[in-house]
Amino acid sequence: MNALPNPTAPAPCVVEADHRHVWHPFTQMQEYESLPPIVIASGCGGWLTDTEGRTYLDGNASIWTNVHGHNDPDLNAALVEQLGRVAHSTLLGLTHTPGVELAAELASLASRGLNRVFFTDNGSGAVEVALKQSFQFWQLAGRAEKSGVIGMAGGYHGDTFGTMAVGDSGFFHERFRPWCFATDHFPAPDAHDAGASLAALGALLSAKAGQTACLILEPSVQGAAGMRLQPPGFVRAVADLCRAHDVHLILDEVFVAFGRLGPMLVCVDEGVCPDFLCLAKGLTGGYLPLAATLVRDEIYDEFLGTYESRRAFFHGHTFTGNPLAAVVALANIRKLRPLIESRVLDKRIREFGRLLNDAFGGHPHVKALRHRGFTAALDLVPAAGGGAEYPVALRAALQVCLCAREHGLLLRPLGDSLLLVPPLCLDESELGELVARTRRAIDETLPFIS
Numbered sequence: 398m399n400a401l402p403n404p405t406a407p408a409p410c411v412v413e414a415d416h417r418h419v420w421h422p423f424t425q426m427q428e429y430e431s432l433p434p435i436v437i438a439s440g441c442g443g444w445l446t447d448t449e450g451r452t453y454l455d456g457n458a459s460i461w462t463n464v465h466g467h468n469d470p471d472l473n474a475a476l477v478e479q480l481g482r483v484a485h486s487t488l489l490g491l492t493h494t495p496g497v498e499l500a501a502e503l504a505s506l507a508s509r510g511l512n513r514v515f516f517t518d519n520g521s522g523a524v525e526v527a528l529k530q531s532f533q534f535w536q537l538a539g540r541a542e543k544s545g546v547i548g549m550a551g552g553y554h555g556d557t558f559g560t561m562a563v564g565d566s567g568f569f570h571e572r573f574r575p576w577c578f579a580t581d582h583f584p585a586p587d588a589h590d591a592g593a594s595l596a597a598l599g600a601l602l603s604a605k606a607g608q609t610a611c612l613i614l615e616p617s618v619q620g621a622a623g624m625r626l627q628p629p630g631f632v633r634a635v636a637d638l639c640r641a642h643d644v645h646l647i648l649d650e651v652f653v654a655f656g657r658l659g660p661m662l663v664c665v666d667e668g669v670c671p672d673f674l675c676l677a678k679g680l681t682g683g684y685l686p687l688a689a690t691l692v693r694d695e696i697y698d699e700f701l702g703t704y705e706s707r708r709a710f711f712h713g714h715t716f717t718g719n720p721l722a723a724v725v726a727l728a729n730i731r732k733l734r735p736l737i738e739s740r741v742l743d744k745r746i747r748e749f750g751r752l753l754n755d756a757f758g759g760h761p762h763v764k765a766l767r768h769r770g771f772t773a774a775l776d777l778v779p780a781a782g783g784g785a786e787y788p789v790a791l792r793a794a795l796q797v798c799l800c801a802r803e804h805g806l807l808l809r810p811l812g813d814s815l816l817l818v819p820p821l822c823l824d825e826s827e828l829g830e831l832v833a834r835t836r837r838a839i840d841e842t843l844p845f846i847s
């Protein structure tokens with residue numbers, strides 16, 4: 398008898414066991430169990446297929462990770478080749494070629510002194526490492542009073558305690574506040590004007606820089622806040638303020654890097670060199686869990702000393718720098734570079750923007766459309782201009798997502814916003830399908846609910 402799970406087993410058995418045993422992330426399980434299930438069996442390019450043989454466009458890039466599509470032959474080949482060598486060996490006291498090559502590749506992408514790479518296996522971990530390294534750095538430098546953290550309103554950096562403390566995700570994390578350390582936040586800019594935000598940050602730094610270790614920012618787009626956009630020059634202005642006040646800048650590019658907004662790294666595109674750079678999600682093209690925190694040389698140097706000096710960074714995870722994930726990340730970057738340099742990705746992004754504007758500009762149920770790179774958010778309302786919102790219990794955006802499934806499209810709601818975050822491999826006709834199916838789902842749902 399075959400003891401391996403059968404990926405094409407009839408959905409009812411899997412669903413029954415899923416409902417009995419699996420606790421899904423960010424999910425009200427009572428609601429989940431009442432909804433029609435989808436059991437994914439396979440994927441190809443921008444498409445996923447379920448155990449019933451139905452195909453769906455992956456409009457969510459499998460939680461904002463997928464770059465070249467599912468089942469990509471180049472990423473698969475890299476993975477299989479490494480699998481024939483070794484699946485895992487530790488970076489604790491040993492090293493391996495995939496980990497070293499990837500660290501060198503990331504350092505060369507970031508350039509400008511971000512030469513040290515600390516691997517973890519998820520975005521929250523990458524941010525925790527940056528926070529802890531900044532905190533420890535100031536102690537080692539004899540300035541232990543610099544221990545505070547500044548975040549930006551609406552920031553999301555993960556769900557571990559440190560990342561919850563520096564984030565600002567409203568009710569997502571509210572109940573855990575009592576266990577989180579205190580932090581300061583400054584207001585986010587609006588998409589066209591950063592004046593008030595930067596003035597508030599300047600005042601905060603003038604008052605508190607002497608007690609502040611670092612500032613953390615999602616550059617260009619705050620994804621989990623609903624694709625909140627920053628105006629050109631904002632990241633540079635924040636970096637200049639941090640530098641002027643001797644406060645570390647942590648850029649959290651977990652969501653925005655690896656072509657998601659067009660460039661490989663947003664900080665390079667913005668001409669900004671942070672003290673710490675956090676990467677995850679698209680790093681392995683959406684294949685395997687891997688994250689990295691890139692650190693400036695001067696910060697790394699402060700941690701050096703004899704064993705008994707206790708300057709070492711005591712932090713690590715079992716699967717840190719896993720070689721399978723590292724070779725896939727290298728294959729991902731090598732495949733993405735020509736897509737960016739040839740401007741093919743830019744062309745797709747422009748087409749995505751045009752399609753979105755044509756479909757949703759002036760749409761009666763879309764109060765606002767935000768688009769940058771391969772990300773978009775649509776804020777849904779009962780009727781544009783009326784100022785009313787849907788009652789929370791109606792789950793308006795979820796209802797649109799359920800209708801979208803009927804049209805072969807997987808999307809995620811965020812409150813009453815719809816988030817569109819497709820794999821970067823979608824060609825222009827697939828982008829057309831994504832937008833058309835989204836529009837159909839909105840038009841077949843929202844006029845009939847209130």
Ligand SMILES: Cc1ncc(COP(=O)(O)O)c(C=O)c1O
Nearest residue numbers: 519520521553554555620651652
């Ligand atoms: C900007 C940002 N930082 C950190 C995280 C956390 O990453 P992970 O879910 O891999 O822990 C996310 C996840 O969405 C994110 O968008």
